[in-house]
Amino acid sequence: MKRILFVPAVAFSLFLASCGGNDTKTTETEATPETTTEAPAAEPKPGADIPGINDVAVTDHIELTGNDELKFDKTLFKIKAGQDVKLTLKNIGKMPKEGMAHNVVILAMGTDVQAFGEAAVTEKAADHIPPSMASSVIAHTKLLGPGESDTITFKVTEPGVYDFICSFPGHFGSMKGKIVAE
Numbered sequence: 001m002k003r004i005l006f007v008p009a010v011a012f013s014l015f016l017a018s019c020g021g022n023d024t025k026t027t028e029t030e031a032t033p034e035t036t037t038e039a040p041a042a043e044p045k046p047g048a049d050i051p052g053i054n055d056v057a058v059t060d061h062i063e064l065t066g067n068d069e070l071k072f073d074k075t076l077f078k079i080k081a082g083q084d085v086k087l088t089l090k091n092i093g094k095m096p097k098e099g100m101a102h103n104v105v106i107l108a109m110g111t112d113v114q115a116f117g118e119a120a121v122t123e124k125a126a127d128h129i130p131p132s133m134a135s136s137v138i139a140h141t142k143l144l145g146p147g148e149s150d151t152i153t154f155k156v157t158e159p160g161v162y163d164f165i166c167s168f169p170g171h172f173g174s175m176k177g178k179i180v181a182e
């Protein structure tokens, strides 16, 4: 009789032990889906971490406006690396060009945007494209007064994320965006 009672007791303690084991396994099981979810990030598309990037379609003609409130109407674009892309900027403001002009300057990856913007301030004769940082410029539009527009064609060879700014003094803080090249 005592032996019969003893056996279930052992079984019960084994049951407890296996419960402990299961707890550990449960934790591992929960961790696994996270790893799976992150797995595609091992080969992320350029700019995958930029909010809203999935809502932006690939284009070969970027069209944007700049206004007297120091804003571009759009700030995020997606293009194909290696493909010719047109870019049209229109200044839809009313203020005189002397104090309120706009351009688009597409900067090479890795460019210090702050440093570029600051260097541009004193380069009025060069339409605020600092010659000392010419190697950082992939392409740029003309500097536009009210109602003017300019279209350029450019190409980036490397997939990645490219900053663009308006380099008119004081504008790059708010007139900036990103071009993601896939």
Ligand SMILES: [Cu+2]
Pocket: 066, 070, 101, 102, 103, 166, 167, 168, 171, 175
């Ligand atoms: Cu501007």
